[in-house]
Amino acid sequence: MSPWLVVALSVLVSACGGDSSDKAAFSSRAELGESLFADTNLSLNRTQSCATCHDPERAFTDGRTGSDGKVRAVSLGDDGTSLGDRNAPTASYASFSPAFAFGSRSRFNSQQSDYEGWLGGQFHDGRATDLQAQAGGPPLNPLEMGMADRAAVIDRLLENPDYVDSFEALYGADIFDDVDAAYQALTDAIAEFEKTDVFAPFDSAYDRYLAGDTDVYDVILHPKAALGKTLFFSQQFTNCATCHQLNAQGSKTETFTGYEYHNIGVPVNQAVRAANGVTGQDTGLQNNNEAVTAASERGKFKVPTLRNVAVTAPYMHNGVFAELDTVIRFYDQHLTGSSNTINPETGVAWANPEVADNISTTELRDGSLLDDDDVTALVCFLRTLTDSRYEALLPEDNLCD
Known part of the structure; x- marks a missing residue:
């Protein structure tokens, strides 16, 4: 040419x-x-x-x-x-976490006062601002x-x-x-x-129910899931919404976390430590963020979203629990008189917290004791928070039938 x-x-x-x-x-x-x-x-x-x-x-x-x-x-x-x-x-819905900062937020369906403290950020300890x-x-x-x-x-x-x-x-x-x-x-x-809707489609059965989709009524209104929903959003029966509700009930952009930081007494994952050779305590927020040095922040981790929680095991910041049922029983064991004194995954009493300081006892000891039916109901409700594309990953059991 x-x-x-x-x-x-x-x-x-x-x-x-x-x-x-x-x-x-x-x-x-x-x-x-x-x-x-x-x-x-x-x-x-x-x-x-x-x-x-x-x-x-x-x-x-x-x-x-x-x-x-x-x-x-x-x-x-x-x-x-x-x-x-x-x-x-999970990176799902991560874009909704506010930039890491000290602040306050209103709580919903909670008998507790509004939260004041560190909020947001990325990673379990908020060390990335956004x-x-x-x-x-x-x-x-x-x-x-x-x-x-x-x-x-x-x-x-x-x-x-x-x-x-x-x-x-x-x-x-x-x-x-x-x-x-x-x-x-x-x-x-x-x-x-x-930030795209690939990560945050808001199309779970719960979302479709809010949108008036009658095809999911048999799931959301099933006696077990319905009871779980009632328990979750209750001010009297559970403490779930205190930390896991961001907006007023019925919000179409509910992320099921208030992005607060708490120490809930999670034990060491001994199997992980044996494999990776790490020694010493993971002090969470206090250990990993230069802006946070106060001893009062030791052992705190960011409250995670509950969206897709039924398909994102294992649980807690160190993956110490394999089952959602175990997590709920772990929360209940903080209540005086709880019958959930044994970790169902180990068959022995719950291990001691990795960091015994600053445990959020005010929040953890709020609510009523859960029986086996209540635990099942909460699991069934949490399954309804699964994005539609991941519903095939839900356990193939008859727990919620």
């Missing part, structure tokens, strides 16, 4: 609106973030991505199993041997994706022409001139993806 013809065609394309964004593989920051979220090339050995520990097919949790065939309590790193010390929390800050952590964590530094991550991006074109189109032609700016763009794109 004649060089003059090439020039003429270039001018024509430019005149018709052609620019760098036209050739970009990803037309939006969220689309770019979706690809980055699933890209294993952003880990040292090219085996792990964000989606490895936050699998979109497993309600954005880590569904990988160990040698015993059970879902691991903590995640395996990119090197194939490293084990963390905390359970990977989604973008959280996205920057795993690639550089030696126990996770294991990259040496930000420059190493950006070098992996530069290997991919589609990324180069898209980053330059979406963040500026000079984005790769500054490693820190490029890394910030990477985390921004992932955060934008996490």
Whole structure:
């Protein structure tokens, strides 16, 4: 082709609106973030991505199993041997967590006063202020994706022409001139993806019921689930709503967490500690956030969302409990006179709290004792909080029939 013809065609394309964004593989920051979220090339050995520990097919949790065939309590790193010390929390509905800050919030369906203290953030201890800050952590964590530094991550991006074109189109032609700016763009794109309704569809049976879908009445209004719903939102019978209700009842954007921080007396996961060799206490909020040093914050962790809780076992910040039934009985054992004195998973009394300081006894000792039927009812209600795409993951039993 004649060089003059090439020039003429270039001018024509430019005149018709052609620019760098036209050739970009990803037309939006969220689309770019979706690809980055699933890209294993952003880990040292090219085996792990964000989606490895936050699998979109497993309600954005880590569904990988160990040698015993059970879902691991903590995640395996990119090197194939490293084990963390905390359970990977679901990324579902994470975008609704407010930026980490000290503040207050109104409580609903609770006999307790409104909350004042640390709120929000990402990770179990709030050490990342927001989604973008959280996205920057795993690639550089030696126990996770294991990259040496930000420059190493950006070098992996530069290997991919589609990324180069898209980053330059979406963040500026000079984005790769500054490693820190490029890394910030990477985390921004992932955060934008996490803000989409892929992560927060609000389409569980509970949501469909609120919207007037009569097809789910047989689920929500089943005597067991209905009792569980009544118990959950009760001011008298349980303390569930105190920490796990964000808005007034009936809200269409209820996330089932107030993003508060509490120590509820969770015991050490001895099996995990034996495997990963970690020693010392995990003091949660107080240990992992430079803004929080007071001894009064020892042992506190962020209250998690209950959305998809029925399909995101194991439970607690360290994955110490395998069953939702166990979690509810664990809460009940804090009440005076509780019959739930034995951990059903171990067959012995509940182990001592890892951190015995600052246990939220005011909240934990509120409410009435639960019997077996109440526990079942609460499990059945919590199952109705499962996003429609994950309903196939619900246990195949007749518990709620």
